[in-house]
Structures are given as structure tokens and as C-alpha cells.
Amino acid sequence: MPDLTIRNLTATALELKLVERLDGTPTLQRSPACAPKGDSRDRCELSVPLGRFETHGTDVQAPEPGREVVRLTFGFDGHRYQVDVPGESRRSLVMKKLDDGPHEYTVVYVTNGACVSIYSSTHLSSWMKELRDEWPLTALSIPGTHNSPTSHVALPSVRCQAVGIREQLDNGVRFFDVRVQVNSDDSKSDLILVHSAFPISLTGTKYFHDLLDDVYAFLEANPSETLIMSIKREGTGKGTDQQLSKHLHQRYAAPDNDKWWTEPRIPRLGEARGRIVLFRRHANDASLDAAHGGRGYGLDCAAWPDNCEDATTGGPGVARVQDFYEIDASHNIAKKTELVRAHLERAAELVRPPNPAPDDEHKPFFVNFLSASNFFNANCWPEKIAAKLNPATIEYMALRHGEAGKGPNGLAVGDGCTGIVATDWVGLGGDWDLIRCIVGWNARLQLKEWTLSVNAFVAVHSEPETQSRRERWRCL
Incomplete structure (x- = not known):
């Protein structure tokens, strides 16, 4: 042995x-x-x-x-x-x-x-409470889910999650991938939750406003937390991206302005606590171009790279994405596994300071989808893929993540961040191990905070007694 x-x-x-x-x-x-x-x-x-x-x-x-x-x-x-x-x-x-x-x-x-x-170990319902306000969200290791609301009775190729939104939130998930159907007359009606062209439930239509009710209730109970919500238009409706953007703004975000972060820049944790950060995979209506002093509305990821192994979206500093999903046979899961590991390694390489200077704000989210499927192959439906890929990802994080030279490309290690890891079928039978492993890497930021405080203490202690020295002491 x-x-x-x-x-x-x-x-x-x-x-x-x-x-x-x-x-x-x-x-x-x-x-x-x-x-x-x-x-x-x-x-x-x-x-x-x-x-x-x-x-x-x-x-x-x-x-x-x-x-x-x-x-x-x-x-x-x-x-x-x-x-x-x-x-x-x-x-x-x-x-x-x-x-x-x-x-x-x-x-x-x-x-x-x-x-x-x-x-x-950490309380998964409030794990962000342990981190300083100054960290940009891109510095955090953030667990997410793919097609997040699809936990209902549905076609096996449509269902991607074992449990609902509130249970995901209570167990640490902070990135949500939501697909909605938009009809051309949706100015007053609610948005329908879908997965591609299909409804997410065979037992009745599910609506976006019910999902938001769960999110709002969670954030009210856990004001230290934030979540990132990716919203994309799918389904068979005749509405456009532009109509979706106006509907989101007029019906949801504007009436609850204190619950949404819609600036077109990545916030620091302290700015986003208690809010939903809009990560839009749809184009905006021209009327929203004037928002936020003419800078626009929401984090712009409308030009999403399709079936990509490593690509950027949203210009500099928004997202770098692994979203390879076309699995044509079960053996291709090995390729997907290596792509996930390579993207984890890229995310771990960067160093992201608290209170970033403008140049550092262009360090993007690393978004890493563990999801893949093949509608025509039952062995490649979401649950079957997750049964292989989730344990393989846990094993990589436990053995190799954050170890210099141990990733697929032998990269150095910076902060050890995992980025956003979007999963399928977590929480099945109460198994949240993958989420725990992702959240656990935020302890690296706590160690960095401790090091920064020690360095500040040493610098202050070596200075003459001045007003600036006394001010810095108050910050430690």
C-alpha cells in the first residue's frame, strides 16, 4: 500500500x-x-x-x-x-x-x-460572511448550478438538478443559470422557466417570479450573501432579447432596485451583499444603454461562445468560459473532465488583490461548466454525466488543485481560486461534497487577509507615532 x-x-x-x-x-x-x-x-x-x-x-x-x-x-x-x-x-x-x-x-x-x-468547515448558508467586503467577486471560489431551476419531474434530458433553488442556496450555491421564455406580449405576463425548447416541469408551468421569491427570502434571511444570476432567452416564444431586457428591468429589477446589482462592472463583495448580480446572456434594448451614466445595464455576456473549451465574452474583464457540452459518446466524458480541470487550473493561477486598481478589475470571472449532454444517448443525459464528472472534480480538487505544476498544463498557482463552477445534480441524497470543496478554497483568501494584516501591522509598528499610523491601526 x-x-x-x-x-x-x-x-x-x-x-x-x-x-x-x-x-x-x-x-x-x-x-x-x-x-x-x-x-x-x-x-x-x-x-x-x-x-x-x-x-x-x-x-x-x-x-x-x-x-x-x-x-x-x-x-x-x-x-x-x-x-x-x-x-x-x-x-x-x-x-x-x-x-x-x-x-x-x-x-x-x-x-x-x-x-x-x-x-x-463552514456554514454553507452564510459562507460569504467570513470574507472581507473588499474582495472583487472574481476573487471568490463560487459554486453554481447549470439550468438551476430544473429540479422538477421532467424529461430525463431536461432535468439537471436534484433539489430546488432554496435548498441550493441554503447549501452554498451562489451562481444560478436561468433560462426563460419570452413572448412578444410579455409586458404584463410573467416569464416562463424553460430548458431549451422544453418546459422544466411536466406537472405544470413554472415561473420566474416564484424563483425570485425564493431568492429574495433567502437574501433577507442571509444579508451577508450575494448571488450571480445568468439569464438567457430560450423556449418557443416569439419575444426578443430586447423585450426580455426591458421586461427584466421594468417588472423585476426597477421595483426592487435594492435587491439587484445592474451596473456593468464586477462589484466588490461588500457592494453586492444582499443583491442579485445580473449576468446577462441576452442583448439589451437600446433604452437601457443610458443606464448608469451611459455605461449600460448588467454584466454583458450576450455574445456567449458556443460549445467552447476556453473563450472570453463581454470584452475585457467579464468572463472566461469553459462550456464544452456536445458529448457524442460516453467515453468523451474523459475529454470533458480534462477541460474542467484545465479551467480550474487557469482560475487558480491568477492573483486578485482586495480593493483592485482599475487594471486589476479586468481580471475576469472564470466560468467552468461541468454540464454536458446528448439528447439522443441516454448514457449522456445530465444525471449520468454528473455521476462521473462530479466525483472526478472532487478528486482533482482534493489531490491537485492549488498545487503548482500539478494541473493539466503545469501552471503556477496564484490565489488558488476555483472561479465559478457550474454543476449538475448536486445535493442528490444530501451529498453536497462538491459544493463544500469549492467553498473550502475561499480559506485561501482568509489566509491572504491574515498575511496582509500582519504586513500592515509590521509596517505600522516600524513607523514613528504619527496620525497616519494611528489611522492605519484602526483598520487592523
Whole structure:
């Protein structure tokens, strides 16, 4: 068996203190999942420091799949935390507190790489609360969903999600891909939710205003959060993009102006909290060109690159997109998997400062769609693709994301951001591991905040006592 590798993907330094080996009882067929059986038969105390966002090889042999469990005990500031790998299911593991430790940790164990990846646990309903107002939204690692409202009873090729909008929001999703049908007389009627030419439900028409009610209620309960909403015109209606833009403005955004961010620039987190950021995949009516001092209306992604592996939209600084979706056979999923990994690597390479200068504001969103399908091949419908691609993405994030030279193109690592990752079929059976892995990478920003504060403290402490020094102290 190979030796374990441990990745501390948190903003706290840890120490591996104790390793125990136990016999295990398999809990799932064709899976390494095990339940510990009896007392430990081997015990080794040690001291292995694990710095923040550091990866360490060990000489601890990985557990034998289906037969053995390794129990790891970690220390932080005098407190101890414990986890058994593998767990009793395929899901992520929550470290057990052995005392009143202040932190929560989640572990993803990848059997293929004998890797234990440790993430900071967070309240998924309000994960943005932990980040500073000054970060541009492009600096964040943001989980999203593709064809977000399609959780209803529908054709298998149409349904892309396991759960509804509110449950997605409560579990950390912050990018929503919404497709609406527009009729030429829609000045007073509501927009219908669709997927391509099809309704998203076989049990009755679903409307955009109901989706917004869920979003507004969530933001009222969680004012620290924001979400990005991509809106595109689809369906069989005869309306135009221009009619859609006027309808969105007049019926939805203008009456609830405090709930929408419609400026044509990427906001900082503090500016967007409590709001929907409009990411439009439709052209605007000319009447909206004068909005915001003549700068326009919404983030312009109307010229969306079709079936692309890596392309830009919206001019400089809006979005760089991976949206390759035409899968003609199930084996092409391997190509899609590599494209997803390559785009994650590109997103991780950039460095994005808080309070960016104008030049830095042109660093775009990296939008990475995990979705793909083939209407004519049941093996390539959204649920089947997600069953392969979602676990592969979790494995990549746990093993290689944020490691210099370990991505498909061997790129360096900047902030380690994942960008926007738009998924299918998350939350199935309560499985939010992929969302947790994406959100977990925001701890890299918290570490950067800590470093910036320390540097500011050192700079202030070395200056003479002046008014400017006292002012800077107040900011720390």
C-alpha cells in the first residue's frame, strides 16, 4: 500500500499527533468504505507539522481497502481533532472534536491517491460572511448550478438538478443559470422557466417570479450573501432579447432596485451583499444603454461562445468560459473532465488583490461548466454525466488543485481560486461534497487577509507615532 499524503487546505496550522490502525468491516459493495471494528491494534505517537495550505507526504501506510481503518488525531493550539479514513460511506468526513476546540474541519479522503485533504468547515448558508467586503467577486471560489431551476419531474434530458433553488442556496450555491421564455406580449405576463425548447416541469408551468421569491427570502434571511444570476432567452416564444431586457428591468429589477446589482462592472463583495448580480446572456434594448451614466445595464455576456473549451465574452474583464457540452459518446466524458480541470487550473493561477486598481478589475470571472449532454444517448443525459464528472472534480480538487505544476498544463498557482463552477445534480441524497470543496478554497483568501494584516501591522509598528499610523491601526 502507498503512504498517506495529507493536504492542509485551511487557514490554520495543524499537527498530526497520533496514528492508530484498526480492523475494518466493509459497509458498501465495491467501495473502500469501512466501519472500524474493535480497538486499535497499532498506535504511534508522532509530531508532523502541517502548515496552512501545505501538502506533506508521510510514512504512514494507507489503509488496505475494505479491510482496515486508519485513525488520525490532529492538534491545534492545545486542542485535538480525530478522523477515521476511510469513512463508513463515500461522503466527506467531519472531524470529531476530542475537547472544546474552536474550529470545525471536513476531510475528503481520496483512495486512488491515498490523500487526506482537510478543509475548514463552514456554514454553507452564510459562507460569504467570513470574507472581507473588499474582495472583487472574481476573487471568490463560487459554486453554481447549470439550468438551476430544473429540479422538477421532467424529461430525463431536461432535468439537471436534484433539489430546488432554496435548498441550493441554503447549501452554498451562489451562481444560478436561468433560462426563460419570452413572448412578444410579455409586458404584463410573467416569464416562463424553460430548458431549451422544453418546459422544466411536466406537472405544470413554472415561473420566474416564484424563483425570485425564493431568492429574495433567502437574501433577507442571509444579508451577508450575494448571488450571480445568468439569464438567457430560450423556449418557443416569439419575444426578443430586447423585450426580455426591458421586461427584466421594468417588472423585476426597477421595483426592487435594492435587491439587484445592474451596473456593468464586477462589484466588490461588500457592494453586492444582499443583491442579485445580473449576468446577462441576452442583448439589451437600446433604452437601457443610458443606464448608469451611459455605461449600460448588467454584466454583458450576450455574445456567449458556443460549445467552447476556453473563450472570453463581454470584452475585457467579464468572463472566461469553459462550456464544452456536445458529448457524442460516453467515453468523451474523459475529454470533458480534462477541460474542467484545465479551467480550474487557469482560475487558480491568477492573483486578485482586495480593493483592485482599475487594471486589476479586468481580471475576469472564470466560468467552468461541468454540464454536458446528448439528447439522443441516454448514457449522456445530465444525471449520468454528473455521476462521473462530479466525483472526478472532487478528486482533482482534493489531490491537485492549488498545487503548482500539478494541473493539466503545469501552471503556477496564484490565489488558488476555483472561479465559478457550474454543476449538475448536486445535493442528490444530501451529498453536497462538491459544493463544500469549492467553498473550502475561499480559506485561501482568509489566509491572504491574515498575511496582509500582519504586513500592515509590521509596517505600522516600524513607523514613528504619527496620525497616519494611528489611522492605519484602526483598520487592523
